Amino acid sequence: PGLWRPRSRGARAAAFAGRHSLAIYLLHQPLLLGALTGLVAVTGPHPRAGLAKFRADYVETCTRTGGEPASCRIAARCTGDALRKEGLWSVEGRGFTAPERVRAQGLSQRCYEASEGTAPAP
Numbered sequence: 001p002g003l004w005r006p007r008s009r010g011a012r013a014a015a016f017a018g019r020h021s022l023a024i025y026l027l028h029q030p031l032l033l034g035a036l037t038g039l040v041a042v043t044g045p046h047p048r049a050g051l052a053k054f055r056a057d058y059v060e061t062c063t064r065t066g067g068e069p070a071s072c073r074i075a076a077r078c079t080g081d082a083l084r085k086e087g088l089w090s091v092e093g094r095g096f097t098a099p100e101r102v103r104a105q106g107l108s109q110r111c112y113e114a115s116e117g118t119a120p121a122p
Contacts, residue, residue, distance in 0.1 A: 051080050062112070071115040078111035082122045 006012045017024060055076040062072035083089040088096070088104050096104055106122075113119035 047084075054080055058108075067112065068116075071112065074115035075108070075112040078114060078121055079108045082107040082111060 006015045055073075058076035058079060059069070059072045062075060063069050067075070080089070083104060086103065086107065088100055088107075110119055110122040114121040
């Protein structure tokens, strides 16, 4: 009398889930986190990870040193793509070796010149 009793299978499942929601939550969170961590470990980071920040930093530095904003945006896109194509793009943020730095600076210079229309893109 006065108590609601679930009669259908769906209602009983909902009542059970409601009574045990904390346990369900505490169990599924580590399982889900573990599955996602495993997936990232297998697949690695997204190939474009860090690219938006790189472009923003590039444009800021480029315009601060006297570059035209439009040319800097085009050069930033070109340089990011060229670094990835040449195998110099690193999500981990490791520094360049001396030869890699020379290659990266050359790519950046050629991209900026291409953005101004004075040279072909790399």
